[in-house]
Structures are given as C-alpha cells and as structure tokens.
Amino acid sequence: MPDLNCRIKPDPEVIITTLEEDKEAVLLHLGTKAYFTLNETGLRIWQLMNSDITLREISERLQNEFDVSPEKAKKSVLNLIDELVKEKLVRVVDE
Amino acid sequence: MPSIVIELTNHCNLSCQHCLDGRHSSDGGNLKIEIVEKILQDAKGIKIDFLSFTGGEPTLHPRFTEILKKVYEAEYNFGFVTNGWNFTEMYRHLLPFRDRLRGITFSLDGSREETHDRIRGKGSYRRVMQDVSICIVKDIPFTINTTVMFHTKGKLKEMAELATKLGSRGLRFGHLMPTPRNIANGLTISPEECVVVEGMIGKLQQSFTMPIIMAPGYYTTNLFPCATLQMQEFNIDWRGNVTFCCHMSGHGNGTGNKDVIGNLDEMSFAETYKRFINLDEKFRKEKIERHSKREFKDSDYFPCWYCVNYFKKVD
Numbered sequence: 001m002p003d004l005n006c007r008i009k010p011d012p013e014v015i016i017t018t019l020e021e022d023k024e025a026v027l028l029h030l031g032t033k034a035y036f037t038l039n040e041t042g043l044r045i046w047q048l049m050n051s052d053i054t055l056r057e058i059s060e061r062l063q064n065e066f067d068v069s070p071e072k073a074k075k076s077v078l079n080l081i082d083e084l085v086k087e088k089l090v091r092v093v094d095e
Numbered sequence: 096m097p098s099i100v101i102e103l104t105n106h107c108n109l110s111c112q113h114c115l116d117g118r119h120s121s122d123g124g125n126l127k128i129e130i131v132e133k134i135l136q137d138a139k140g141i142k143i144d145f146l147s148f149t150g151g152e153p154t155l156h157p158r159f160t161e162i163l164k165k166v167y168e169a170e171y172n173f174g175f176v177t178n179g180w181n182f183t184e185m186y187r188h189l190l191p192f193r194d195r196l197r198g199i200t201f202s203l204d205g206s207r208e209e210t211h212d213r214i215r216g217k218g219s220y221r222r223v224m225q226d227v228s229i230c231i232v233k234d235i236p237f238t239i240n241t242t243v244m245f246h247t248k249g250k251l252k253e254m255a256e257l258a259t260k261l262g263s264r265g266l267r268f269g270h271l272m273p274t275p276r277n278i279a280n281g282l283t284i285s286p287e288e289c290v291v292v293e294g295m296i297g298k299l300q301q302s303f304t305m306p307i308i309m310a311p312g313y314y315t316t317n318l319f320p321c322a323t324l325q326m327q328e329f330n331i332d333w334r335g336n337v338t339f340c341c342h343m344s345g346h347g348n349g350t351g352n353k354d355v356i357g358n359l360d361e362m363s364f365a366e367t368y369k370r371f372i373n374l375d376e377k378f379r380k381e382k383i384e385r386h387s388k389r390e391f392k393d394s395d396y397f398p399c400w401y402c403v404n405y406f407k408k409v410d
C-alpha cells in the first residue's frame with residue numbers, strides 16, 4: 001500500500017477528461033475501460049501527481065490550497081491513491 | 096414514427112479514408128437556417144417527431160446551437176452522428192436541450208486506437224474516448240456506429256465488447272459504400288465477405304444484451320429492407336435537396352441527381368413529401384416487376400447497390 005513517501009504516476013493507458021471549468025474530471029482506462037470520476041480535490045491531486053513530487057508534498061499543497069487540516073489532507077490523498085492503485089489507474093514510482 | 100435525416104453541412108474537419116469525397120469537399124456549404132425553419136414548420140404534419148443530424152460534421156454548422164434551440168422549441172426530439180472531435184468543447188451547448196436529445200452517435204472505426212486512427216487520423220480515437228466519458232458523467236445517451244471495412248470485418252465482437260464496456264446504448268454496423276479512394280486503399284470487402292459478416296453480426300445480436308443493429312445494404316431477399324423504402328425516413332442534404340436516401344447524397348459526385356426529389360428553397364416540405372410518395376410508388380412498382388420477371392442480377396440483392404444503379408449514381 002502506498003505511503004506518504006511514495007511518488008505516483010498516471011498509468012499511460014489512462015485518458016483524463018476535465019469538465020465544468022476544471023472542477024471535475026473523469027478517467028478512462030483504455031485497457032480495462034473502467035471509468036473513475038474525480039472531484040475538485042481529486043483532480044488537483046491528479047494534476048500534482050504529474051509534477052513528480054511525493055504524496056507528502058501533495059498533501060501539504062492541498063492543505064494550503066484548500067485550507068484543510070494536515071490530517072484531512074493526508075487522508076484524502078492516501079484514500080484516493082489507494083483506490084486509483086486498485087483500479088490500475090496509477091503506478092507507484094518508488095516506495 | 097418517421098424521422099428525417101438532415102445533412103447540416105458538407106464541411107468536415109477530418110478526411111477519413113473511407114468517406115465519400117462529396118461529403119467533405121472544399122466547395123461544400125451549410126444548410127440555410129430558413130430551410131431548417133421550413134422543415135420544423137411542416138414535418139409535424141406528417142407525424143415526424145425525430146430529426147437526426149449528419150454531415151460532413153454536423154456540429155461544425157456555424158449555427159448548430161441555434162438550430163438545436165429551434166428544434167427544441169418546436170418540440171422535436173433529435174440526435175446526431177459525429178466524429179466527436181470537438182465534443183469536449185461543445186457538449187455544454189447541448190445540455191439545455193438534453194431532455195429532447197435521444198442520443199448521440201459516435202463513429203468508431205476500430206476497437207483499437209491504431210486501427211481507428213489509421214482511418215480517421217491521429218488523436219481521433221482518444222477524442223471519442225473523452226466524449227463517451229463526458230456522456231457517462233452527464234448521463235447523455237450515446238451509441239456507436241462502425242462501418243464494416245477490411246480491417247474491422249474480423250473484429251466485430253471486439254467492437255461489441257468495447258461498446259458494451261463503454262456503456263453505449265447500442266451499436267450499429269454500417270456497410271461501406273465503395274468509393275475510388277476506399278477501393279484504392281483496400282478498405283472494401285467482397286460480396287461473399289459481406290454475407291459472412293452479416294452472419295457474424297446475427298450471432299452477436301443474440302449473444303449481447305446491448306442492441307446491435309445492422310444497416311441495410313447486405314444481401315437480402317427483402318426488396319424494401321430499410322426505413323427509407325418503408326417511408327419511415329426522409330433525407331435532406333446541405334443544399335436543401337430532399338433526396339431519396341442519405342447514403343446516396345454525396346455519392347457518385349457529378350454522376351446524376353435522379354435521387355433528388357425537390358429543393359426546399361423552391362418548395363415546401365409538404366410538397367416534397369407528395370413527390371416522395373410518387374417516386375416511392377414508382378420505385379416499388381419497378382422493383383417488384385423486375386424481381387417477378389426474374390431480371391434481378393446477383394448485385395440487385397444488395398439493396399443499396401440496387402438504389403445506386405437505379406438512381407444512376409455510378410457511371
């Protein structure tokens with residue numbers, strides 16, 4: 001299971017489509033054809049994943065940007081990444 | 096209920112390998128909005144309540160949203176077929192008319208990215224995948240249209256599986272109308288292969304719960320197998336011509352317009368409807384006669400070929 005020291009990358013077979021002026025997005029895995037919707041926070045986590053930073057750094061950015069507690073930010077990141085790993089939508093780069 | 100297929104424009108942003116050249120020529124144009132208004136005025140009178148837009152690429156009509164608004168306000172249900180290229184931008188404009196939108200048909204000419212993109216151009220498959228993602232989230236019903244060609248004929252089941260997994264409400268297989276370009280590109284299949292394909296589609300229809308439709312055109316002993324020949328579908332091209340069948344609009348460019356019933360710039364839709372009935376009667380009578388006199392050639396059992404020859408759309 002990924003922890004806060006991990007870096008995560010989107011699976012290359014995943015297509016992202018943003019909706020509603022970037023407030024929502026939907027992922028589609030071209031291999032499994034599974035859809036997955038991201039809310040505004042989820043979409044921000046996805047975008048930050050692409051900047052090659054650890055989950056800890058992602059959660060710190062969320063704390064600032066969305067004005068949430070460190071605990072809540074960490075939980076959001078880890079829960080989402082957990083689901084994304086299960087759905088094969090992301091890959092853990094290093095642990 | 097009968098419906099009308101309306102070619103909104105002859106312009107297109109793509110140049111797919113299989114497409115009829117006349118469908119996206121540079122000298123094309125857009126259907127006049129006044130003609131759309133004429134159709135909306137008269138069509139209810141002959142119990143039409145569904146309009147299906149095609150092209151070229153129908154969403155490229157410069158007044159597409161305005162047309163949808165008029166269609167909506169006149170209380171017609173509608174749908175359209177699209178290459179999906181600009182759907183991620185334009186879907187917002189559809190949402191106000193959502194409750195009369197019966198479905199969007201996305202053209203998909205390969206279950207895999209490489210196959211589809213070879214026909215329709217790089218990036219096109221991924222765009223359609225983005226489009227269907229939006230439809231899923233926004234609860235917009237969609238179906239998929241696949242033209243059966245040399246490279247898709249062995250992948251019909253994969254297409255059906257893909258459509259099912261994507262959440263499509265249906266899959267329609269269309270047959271390929273040969274053009275000099277698609278023949279030269281090796282995309283056509285033989286009449287014998289068409290018959291095999293038809294059998295395979297029949298099996299898929301039984302094994303999938305998603306509705307799978309096969310467009311008319313393959314071998315059949317039914318002399319009047321399609322909606323047009325059963326007076327359930329009317330066709331209007333971008334010039335405002337009411338034509339016998341949308342398959343033939345743009346086909347055999349410059350080789351005759353015997354399939355044109357009348358132009359809506361010059362007459363009302365109700366008038367063209369009367370002419371349609373007369374032409375249909377003549378067509379029916381002659382086809383039945385030729386068949387009963389055993390004058391049918393093998394190719395006449397492929398109904399679209401019969402029409403193309405009948406209306407002299409080929410030299």
Ligand SMILES: C[S@@+](CC[C@H](N)C(=O)[O-])C[C@H]1O[C@@H](n2cnc3c(N)ncnc32)[C@H](O)[C@@H]1O
Nearest residue numbers: 113114115150151152176177178202270271272
């Ligand atoms: C002419 S296009 C217009 C709508 C839009 N541009 C699109 O591609 O969906 C409508 C459908 O006709 C199909 N088509 C194009 N050329 C064809 C041909 N030669 N024979 C049969 N169907 C064809 C396309 O694949 C598409 O599904």
Ligand code: SF4
Nearest residue numbers: 107109111114151178
């Ligand atoms: S099939 Fe549709 S998208 Fe492709 S060139 Fe023809 S009109 Fe354009």
Ligand code: SF4
Nearest residue numbers: 321323340398399402
């Ligand atoms: S070409 Fe003839 S048989 Fe084929 S769809 Fe058109 S009207 Fe029907």
